[in-house]
Amino acid sequence: MKTAECLNRMAPYLFAQIDKKRDALREQGVDVISLGIGDPDRPTPDHIIEAMEKAIRNPLNHQYPDYAGSAAYRQACATWMHRRFGVSVDPETEVLALIGSKEGIAHLHTAFVDPGDYVLAPSIGYPVYSGGATLQGGHTYYMPMREENGFLADFDHVPEEVLSKAKIMFIGYPNNPTGAVATEEYFDKAIRFCLENDILLAHDNAYSEICFDGYSAPSILERPRAKECCIEFFSLSKAYNMTGWRIAFAAGNAESIAALGTVKNNLDSGQFTAIQEAAIAALLGSQQCVADMCALYQRRRDAVVEALRAIGMTCEDTKATIYVWARVPEGYSSESFATKLLEQAHVIVTPGNGYGPDGEGYIRISLTTSDDRLLEAVRRIKEIA
Ligand SMILES: *Cc1c(COP(=O)(O)O)cnc(C)c1O
Numbered sequence: 001m002k003t004a005e006c007l008n009r010m011a012p013y014l015f016a017q018i019d020k021k022r023d024a025l026r027e028q029g030v031d032v033i034s035l036g037i038g039d040p041d042r043p044t045p046d047h048i049i050e051a052m053e054k055a056i057r058n059p060l061n062h063q064y065p066d067y068a069g070s071a072a073y074r075q076a077c078a079t080w081m082h083r084r085f086g087v088s089v090d091p092e093t094e095v096l097a098l099i100g101s102k103e104g105i106a107h108l109h110t111a112f113v114d115p116g117d118y119v120l121a122p123s124i125g126y127p128v129y130s131g132g133a134t135l136q137g138g139h140t141y142y143m144p145m146r147e148e149n150g151f152l153a154d155f156d157h158v159p160e161e162v163l164s165k166a167k168i169m170f171i172g173y174p175n176n177p178t179g180a181v182a183t184e185e186y187f188d189k190a191i192r193f194c195l196e197n198d199i200l201l202a203h204d205n206a207y208s209e210i211c212f213d214g215y216s217a218p219s220i221l222e223r224p225r226a227k228e229c230c231i232e233f234f235s236l237s238k239a240y241n242m243t244g245w246r247i248a249f250a251a252g253n254a255e256s257i258a259a260l261g262t263v264k265n266n267l268d269s270g271q272f273t274a275i276q277e278a279a280i281a282a283l284l285g286s287q288q289c290v291a292d293m294c295a296l297y298q299r300r301r302d303a304v305v306e307a308l309r310a311i312g313m314t315c316e317d318t319k320a321t322i323y324v325w326a327r328v329p330e331g332y333s334s335e336s337f338a339t340k341l342l343e344q345a346h347v348i349v350t351p352g353n354g355y356g357p358d359g360e361g362y363i364r365i366s367l368t369t370s371d372d373r374l375l376e377a378v379r380r381i382k383e384i385a
Pocket residue numbers: 038099100101102103126172176204206234235236237238243246247248
């Protein structure tokens with residue numbers, strides 16, 4: 001048996017060593033607290049679950065769903081886009097339901113990348129941007145992403161031979177893992193660059209709703225000419241504590257939405273219509289649950305940032321997302337510092353190099369652990385100073 005060449009080229013899993021140490025500690029009965037995973041710990045809000053309970057009893061929902069999403073779901077997405085960002089999208093041609101935005105991002109490569117093509121991906125970012133390209137026989141060009149540029153991926157120096165074969169440029173703000181947010185100027189510059197070079201600009205907006213300190217993240221579709229080259233990915237996972245439900249949508253440029261739809265039509269099926277009905281309740285219902293979650297994450301962020309500063313580390317008061325991104329102390333690598341936290345504080349954090357080359361020298365701490373466990377982790381981290 002021989003697997004595909006492109007599968008053999010997938011990046012190896014980086015943290016096998018740390019995982020082994022964690023498992024050994026747990027085997028010894030040590031209480032290890034994980035701040036490694038970005039998966040909301042709070043339950044899905046009640047009104048969404050109630051909508052699901054009702055929807056699941058409707059036999060019409062038990063049949064094959066429409067692959068592009070029900071008309072009602074796509075309309076709810078469009079209504080939400082308009083209420084939240086003032087952006088108008090046509091639910092028929094500019095919105096597509098997704099089985100989670102990971103699915104949409106992965107399938108976008110199938111729609112746009114031929115063997116030998118390039119995708120431009122941030123050099124610190126969600127692994128699917130580059131993994132999807134590899135699985136299509138394509139290449140990834142990593143756009144530098146440096147702290148001194150506010151972690152805005154730099155596309156000023158893409159070599160000509162890459163640019164001529166580039167099909168998609170991925171960016172995502174508010175950013176996982178750095179917590180960085182983008183300026184309007186940056187979005188405008190990215191749109192200009194992609195129009196000039198005939199590249200699809202894919203904006204991953206999974207964290208648009210998780211904002212702090214009065215900040216409210218924009219949609220890239222608010223910017224002039226965005227619809228000529230942009231597809232934007234929204235997800236209900238983080239905003240409504242629905243990671244397990246697998247529901248999201250893409251919005252924007254009609255040609256790219258149609259191309260992604262054709263891939264989906266051939267490779268997968270639509271999401272369970274009952275889940276789409278619950279998602280409608282989330283999008284069109286009261287957004288108080290979102291505000292409450294943001295207040296909770298903001299308190300947790302404050303506790304984590306204070307602990308890191310107490311042991312002499314530097315980090316920003318992240319304005320958005322469920323992560324704190326921090327530079328490791330002098331003399332450590334991402335991995336050696338994560339190992340120290342594991343061995344001395346019994347706390348798991350994610351080494352930044354796992355997100356790409358420029359992530360070296362940082363760790364990511366996730367805020368999706370219950371308050372008591374998070375505060376216990378914070379206490380332990382302060383003790384190792
Ligand atoms: C969580 C996350 C997603 C995907 O979420 P889905 O659950 O697949 O909708 C996409 N992009 C980033 C950067 C994420 O962190």
